[in-house]
Amino acid sequence: xxxxxxxxxxxxxxxxxxxxxxxxxxxxxxxxxxxxxxxxxxxxxxxxxxxxxxxxxxxxxxxxxxxxxxxxxxxxxxxxxxxxxxxxxxxxxxxxxxxxxxxxxxxxxxxxxxxxxxxxxxxxxxxxxxxxxxxxxxxxxxxxxxxxxxxxxxxxxxxxxxxxxxxxxxxxxxxxxxxxxxxxxxxxxxxxxxxxxxxxxxxxxxxxxxxxxxxxxxxxxxxxxxxxxxxxxxxxxxxxxxxxxxxxxxxxxxxxxxxxxxxxxxxxxxxxxxxxxxxxxxxxxxxxxxxxxxxxxxxxxxxxxxxxxxxxxxxxxxxxxxxxxxxxxxxxxxxxxxxxxxxxxxxxxxxxxxxxxxxxxxxxxxxxxxxxxxxxxxxxxxxxxxxxxxxxxxxxxxxxxxxxxxxxxxxxxxxxxxxxxxxxxxxxxxxxxxxxxxxxxxxxxxxxxxxxxxxxxxxxxxxxxxxxxxxxxxxxxxxxxxxxxxxxxxxxxxxxxxxxxxxxxxxxxxxxxxxxxxxxxxxxxxxxxxxxxxxxxxxxxxxxxxxxxxxxxxxxxxxxxxxxxxxxxxxxxxxxxxxxxxxxxxxxxxxxxxxxxxxxxxxxxxxxxxxxxxxxxxxxxxxxxxxxxxxxxxxxxxxxxxxxxxxxxxxxxxxxxxxxxxxxxxxxxxxxxxxxxxxxxxxxxxxxxxxxxxxxxxxxxxxxxxxxxxxxxxxxxxxxxxxxxxxxxxxxxxxxxxxxxxxxxxxxxxxxxxxxxxxxxxxxxxxxxxxxxxxxxxxxxxxxxxxxxxxxxxxxxxxxxxxxxxxxxxxxxxxxxxxxxxxxxxxxxxxxxxxxxxxxxxxxxxxxxxxxxxx
RNA sequence: GCCCGGGUGGUGGAAUGGCAGACACGAAGGUCUUAGAAGCCUUUGCCGCAAGGUGUGCAGGUUCGAGUCCUGUCCCGGGCACCA
Numbered sequence: 001x002x003x004x005x006x007x008x009x010x011x012x013x014x015x016x017x018x019x020x021x022x023x024x025x026x027x028x029x030x031x032x033x034x035x036x037x038x039x040x041x042x043x044x045x046x047x048x049x050x051x052x053x054x055x056x057x058x059x060x061x062x063x064x065x066x067x068x069x070x071x072x073x074x075x076x077x078x079x080x081x082x083x084x085x086x087x088x089x090x091x092x093x094x095x096x097x098x099x100x101x102x103x104x105x106x107x108x109x110x111x112x113x114x115x116x117x118x119x120x121x122x123x124x125x126x127x128x129x130x131x132x133x134x135x136x137x138x139x140x141x142x143x144x145x146x147x148x149x150x151x152x153x154x155x156x157x158x159x160x161x162x163x164x165x166x167x168x169x170x171x172x173x174x175x176x177x178x179x180x181x182x183x184x185x186x187x188x189x190x191x192x193x194x195x196x197x198x199x200x201x202x203x204x205x206x207x208x209x210x211x212x213x214x215x216x217x218x219x220x221x222x223x224x225x226x227x228x229x230x231x232x233x234x235x236x237x238x239x240x241x242x243x244x245x246x247x248x249x250x251x252x253x254x255x256x257x258x259x260x261x262x263x264x265x266x267x268x269x270x271x272x273x274x275x276x277x278x279x280x281x282x283x284x285x286x287x288x289x290x291x292x293x294x295x296x297x298x299x300x301x302x303x304x305x306x307x308x309x310x311x312x313x314x315x316x317x318x319x320x321x322x323x324x325x326x327x328x329x330x331x332x333x334x335x336x337x338x339x340x341x342x343x344x345x346x347x348x349x350x351x352x353x354x355x356x357x358x359x360x361x362x363x364x365x366x367x368x369x370x371x372x373x374x375x376x377x378x379x380x381x382x383x384x385x386x387x388x389x390x391x392x393x394x395x396x397x398x399x400x401x402x403x404x405x406x407x408x409x410x411x412x413x414x415x416x417x418x419x420x421x422x423x424x425x426x427x428x429x430x431x432x433x434x435x436x437x438x439x440x441x442x443x444x445x446x447x448x449x450x451x452x453x454x455x456x457x458x459x460x461x462x463x464x465x466x467x468x469x470x471x472x473x474x475x476x477x478x479x480x481x482x483x484x485x486x487x488x489x490x491x492x493x494x495x496x497x498x499x500x501x502x503x504x505x506x507x508x509x510x511x512x513x514x515x516x517x518x519x520x521x522x523x524x525x526x527x528x529x530x531x532x533x534x535x536x537x538x539x540x541x542x543x544x545x546x547x548x549x550x551x552x553x554x555x556x557x558x559x560x561x562x563x564x565x566x567x568x569x570x571x572x573x574x575x576x577x578x579x580x581x582x583x584x585x586x587x588x589x590x591x592x593x594x595x596x597x598x599x600x601x602x603x604x605x606x607x608x609x610x611x612x613x614x615x616x617x618x619x620x621x622x623x624x625x626x627x628x629x630x631x632x633x634x635x636x637x638x639x640x641x642x643x644x645x646x647x648x649x650x651x652x653x654x655x656x657x658x659x660x661x662x663x664x665x666x667x668x669x670x671x672x673x674x675x676x677x678x679x680x681x682x683x684x685x686x687x688x689x690x691x692x693x694x695x696x697x698x699x700x701x702x703x704x705x706x707x708x709x710x711x712x713x714x715x716x717x718x719x720x721x722x723x724x725x726x727x728x729x730x731x732x733x734x735x736x737x738x739x740x741x742x743x744x745x746x747x748x749x750x751x752x753x754x755x756x757x758x759x760x761x762x763x764x765x766x767x768x769x770x771x772x773x774x775x776x777x778x779x780x781x782x783x784x785x786x787x788x789x790x791x792x793x794x795x796x797x798x799x800x801x802x803x804x805x806x807x808x809x810x811x812x813x814x815x816x817x818x819x820x821x822x823x824x825x826x827x828x829x830x831x832x833x834x835x836x837x838x839x840x841x842x843x844x845x846x847x848x849x850x851x852x853x854x855x
Numbered sequence: 856g857c858c859c860g861g862g863u864g865g866u867g868g869a870a871u872g873g874c875a876g877a878c879a880c881g882a883a884g885g886u887c888u889u890a891g892a893a894g895c896c897u898u899u900g901c902c903g904c905a906a907g908g909u910g911u912g913c914a915g916g917u918u919c920g921a922g923u924c925c926u927g928u929c930c931c932g933g934g935c936a937c938c939a
Contacts, residue, residue, distance in 0.1 A: 038899090099932075217861055218934095225858070227937065250939060263939090305937080330937045340939045348856090349937055417938055580933085616934090657870060661932075665867060671879045674893095681894085726869070729878035736878095739895095798874050803920045805874050842917050849873045853919050 002769035010644030014762040025124040029078040031569050038075035039570050040067050043578025047108035054634040059577045059615040061649045064121045068758035069719045072782035080552040081108050082129035087541045091429040094488040101429040120645050123195040124600035126554045131544030138479035139561040140543050141434045149453045152198045155461045157446040162190035171427045194495050195424035199592045204418045214611040219583045226584045228417025233401045236409040237314035246314050249336030254396035256318045257385040258364035259341040262325045265333040266290040267289040276311030283308050289330045307351040317409040327569050406657035428488050428497040430538030434473040434480045438511050442530035443469035446511045455850055477514020497534040546593040560815045572608050580614040616661040623663045636665050645672040653724035682738050683767045698743040707737050708748050712785040715755045751783040759779050762831035799824045799853040801833040818846040
């Protein structure tokens with residue numbers, strides 16, 4: 001079965017074993033009830049035109065080692081791969097070339113597949129998925145409908161980047177320095193109709209359930225910060241001469257006596273009504289300036305605050321005092337209520353603003369001791385707050401909230417930074433929404449006919465003064481595929497290219513069957529048909545990656561996104577490895593969808609990823625991030641050609657801790673390559689036959705046997721903890737010892753090859769076969785170590801005098817303290833340091849250290 | 856500014872509070888060879904001929920003992936960006 005090379009010809013060996021695995025479907029995962037499973041998942045790649053980046057094989061090698069190790073440990077391993085293939089670059093390519101984005105996407109996938117196969121990963125290729133395949137996105141659409149029916153999707157106007165010159169919506173990454181990336185044209189914020197998912201309904205659970213997952217603490221903290229829970233109160237400030245009060249959110253109701261002015265976000269709906277005629281021009285100018293600002297300009301202005309007085313006042317509910325209302329862009333419409341009560345004595349930003357505009361500063365919190373330097377944001381007790389003076393601030397917070405609540409002008413609330421998720425794009429290359437828009441009257445007819453399920457309250461949108469209602473396609477009509485278009489250019493009015501297809505867009509729609517006919521044709525008379533306009537938005541790239549780990553369980557199922565049996569058996573990934581750049585968005589979105597599916601009883605567990613690990617970034621040789629412009633990009637193909645896949649895999653793992661950010665060093669590759677060549681030479685003679693010093697019953701040095709068992713233990717422990725660099729060190733130590741040994745048992749070397757095989761699987765298979773191993777090395781059960789062999793009869797005891805290392809000696813295990821002290825006194829290097837001194841204390845750690853404190 | 860990482864030889868890195876520098880890379884010397892490559896042997900933190908001293912960004916502290924724990928500080932990297 002092995003090749004017949006006499007030397008380590010990786011160019012022959014690696015393709016040979018890859019063909020063997022493929023022909024035998026060696027990595028196929030079968031649902032086997034009763035057999036323990038292990039599901040190890042990579043973050044699937046976006047198949048970019050640039051091909052595989054060296055960061056991909058880093059994470060993929062790590063999971064591949066785990067997958068192969070767990071198979072050897074007897075687990076039924078699911079290790080799949082697929083393509084997250086919707087996305088902006090493919091669309092841009094289509095716009096440029098006029099070819100369908102699918103064509104380019106499929107070419108890129110073919111290239112990625114070739115590259116990944118050349119790396120010898122043990123993926124179950126029968127489970128390959130592609131998010132752009134209608135058989136896949138049918139279920140993405142189906143899950144969206146579940147959200148829609150539960151009232152978790154709605155339509156709203158949201159600001160997006162709009163480029164008047166290009167007549168298109170731009171993504172954040174397409175806007176550079178306030179200009180379009182293509183052409184450098186000016187861009188502006190413009191409100192467009194968008195689908196939004198109600199992720200905020202899950203904020204509390206997304207936060208609370210973080211305690212149940214084995215994730216890096218830093219990632220958990222980032223998610224916590226992103227969700228941004230804060231407890232406080234909503235307070236109502238009366239507006240003289242107006243019926244409705246001004247509502248603000250504050251985390252510090254205790255500082256209410258220190259409120260000397262109010263600030264509204266420039267976009268706040270009350271600004272127009274509140275502005276007095278004399279201030280109108282100034283307010284208008286300020287609002288225009290704020291609206292035109294790019295994010296970058298706003299950031300630049302972070303150093304100085306700016307704002308304008310509206311001329312109006314509000315009444316502080318605690319003391320009836322009137323305070324002026326300003327507008328300023330340091331207050332955001334999207335957080336809280338878009339309005340704040342400013343307490344310049346105890347808030348940095350308010351203080352800066354007050355100083356700039358000469359507004360009064362009244363301290364109301366005093367520290368327990370010493371003088372407070374304003375702004376003072378620490379703990380303390382209340383002052384200048386009649387009726388509350390002397391109270392600790394936390395007590396005052398509760399009391400003031402309660403007392404104002406009793407008067408109906410306050411409500412204790414919890415606020416989140418988390419916003420609802422903008423879930424639509426005005427693009428072609430994404431999943432079409434399985435939604436059509438109908439009139440209110442037609443919606444009522446459909447509802448009356450009992451067709452559904454429909455959301456409890458209809459999702460509506462007012463277009464040109466007419467209310468439209470969103471009607472779902474029936475599940476049986478899925479997938480809704482992308483229609484062919486003439487041009488991938490946006491429509492120019494803010495809608496996707498799909499809006500340019502009148503025959504597809506304007507239809508007669510049968511809500512029962514999902515059937516559609518162009519509206520230009522006569523309306524069918526049989527059954528219920530309504531006049532409809534299709535949704536032209538498409539879903540964002542996140543949609544497909546929110547649930548792909550579930551499709552891997554049962555990728556070809558036409559009846560469900562996965563069968564109940566598959567879900568119950570495979571569950572969710574036991575280990576998920578990917579970059580930390582997804583610490584918030586992808587991982588939060590996927591958790592949200594998973595919890596919705598869990599609530600629907602469709603998945604067995606409440607969290608999708610029990611154990612998560614982030615691989616670190618590999619920097620270029622120059623220590624900078626790899627990028628085309630810097631010219632420091634490493635292509636895996638090059639290394640595979642020059643040194644082979646096994647060397648590349650081993651090197652990626654030897655570079656340093658998996659989670660660390662580390663620079664690429666081409667010279668280091670030689671080191672691991674030499675190691676593999678050494679292993680080859682120790683196994684095989686120059687003629688390619690088994691090396692002369694190996695035999696089944698060789699007189700092997702017990703020290704070598706012990707080292708083998710130590711190596712078995714350490715490599716196993718390190719793999720489980722994803723410490724691959726130290727596992728490789730240990731294998732190098734064994735190989736060095738093997739080289740020096742005059743003889744070794746073939747069985748010992750075969751056991752060693754089993755340890756090496758997950759890291760360097762091609763060489764592992766080749767040498768295993770040539771040393772008489774039966775079948776594939778990966779089918780052999782993982783070697784066990786003998787604990788008895790690991791307990792040595794003698795240990796090295798280190799002698800210290802006053803904490804300084806002075807000597808060492810081999811002593812039998814179980815040597816007592818008195819005996820150890822006697823040995824130290826008799827030690828030629830130690831004795832001089834004890835001479836003429838009084839022994840004051842003895843610290844003895846058996847088998848490790850004897851510290852004699854003298855004086 | 857805030858949050859999170861991290862500072863250990865010429866380099867990547869190793870080290871449950873117990874011998875700092877495992878394992879590699881690089882370098883130097885040697886061996887083999889007609890010669891080279893590969894391999895093999897030796898050396899390789901710094902100072903010192905040596906004995907020995909010294910050493911984990913810096914300054915303190917806890918401890919019999921600190922790279923590791925604590926306090927302060929400097930530097931580097933990453934993330935967030937006025938969140939009331």
